Amino acid sequence: GAGVSQSPSNKVTEKGKDVELRCDPISGHTALYWYRQSLGQGLEFLIYFQGNSAPDKSGLPSDRFSAERTGGSVSTLTIQRTQQEDSAVYLCASSWGTSGPSTDTQYFGPGTRLTVL
Amino acid sequence: SQKIEQNSEALNIQEGKTATLTCNYTNYSPAYLQWYRQDPGRGPVFLLLIRENEKEKRKERLKVTFDTTLKQSLFHITASQPADSATYLCALLRSSASKIIFGSGTRLSIRP
Numbered sequence: 001g002a003g004v005s006q007s008p009s010n011k012v013t014e015k016g017k018d019v020e021l022r023c024d025p026i027s028g029h030t031a032l033y034w035y036r037q038s039l040g041q042g043l044e045f046l047i048y049f050q051g052n053s054a055p056d057k058s059g060l061p062s063d064r065f066s067a068e069r070t071g072g073s074v075s076t077l078t079i080q081r082t083q084q085e086d087s088a089v090y091l092c093a094s095s096w097g098t099s100g101p102s103t104d105t106q107y108f109g110p111g112t113r114l115t116v117l
Numbered sequence: 118s119q120k121i122e123q124n125s126e127a128l129n130i131q132e133g134k135t136a137t138l139t140c141n142y143t144n145y146s147p148a149y150l151q152w153y154r155q156d157p158g159r160g161p162v163f164l165l166l167i168r169e170n171e172k173e174k175r176k177e178r179l180k181v182t183f184d185t186t187l188k189q190s191l192f193h194i195t196a197s198q199p200a201d202s203a204t205y206l207c208a209l210l211r212s213s214a215s216k217i218i219f220g221s222g223t224r225l226s227i228r229p
Contacts, residue, residue, distance in 0.1 A: 004160070035219075040126075040221060041221050042121065042206060042218075042219035042220050042221040042222060043161070043206070043208075043217075043219040044219075045216045045217055045218075045219075048216075056216070058216060059216060091160050091161075093160070100212075103149060103166060105163045105166075106163060107163075108159075108160025108161050108162070109160050110158065110159055110160055111158075111159075111160055
């Protein structure tokens, strides 16, 4: 079946512009995660959605970052007034959400490579 | 602050040998530890999960150990093959937290 998909695959933007990154999780998965991976760095947790519960936003680095998940499916990560340090690969993952983040297997998308000039 | 270190940025070994990757952590008490494989331009793929009360977990040619006293996990690939070449990430989780902490990864190259 289809895996997690993300769009666009690459995004180049100018400093100060807003960008929206999209994630389509695997159908039926109730949990959705966003991560950021900078060059040579590990994945940095950004935000976690589980069903209709309030999202865990504890990883968002600043108030320029926000995310929403409409209808419990598709999610959009928005970065306002982009800065050069926002350049990274943004990865989305989804899981069944049955056993919690600790033991649920997360399925990752291919990521969106964001470059801020 | 919490810190995860993976033994080296890159590891090169001969095909057929056992590859051993190390994950050390400080200022953290994980209940679970996961290992992932990541190929260039792709998202990570889950490989194995080990719980704090488990000493060892195996899956085909893979073996993971978890020593909570040493605060270390070892990831072994036996009879390594060139197709095993990838970056391997370890990740730590607490039982009640959704925030997973990832290491920066070790790039493994298996030469024929």
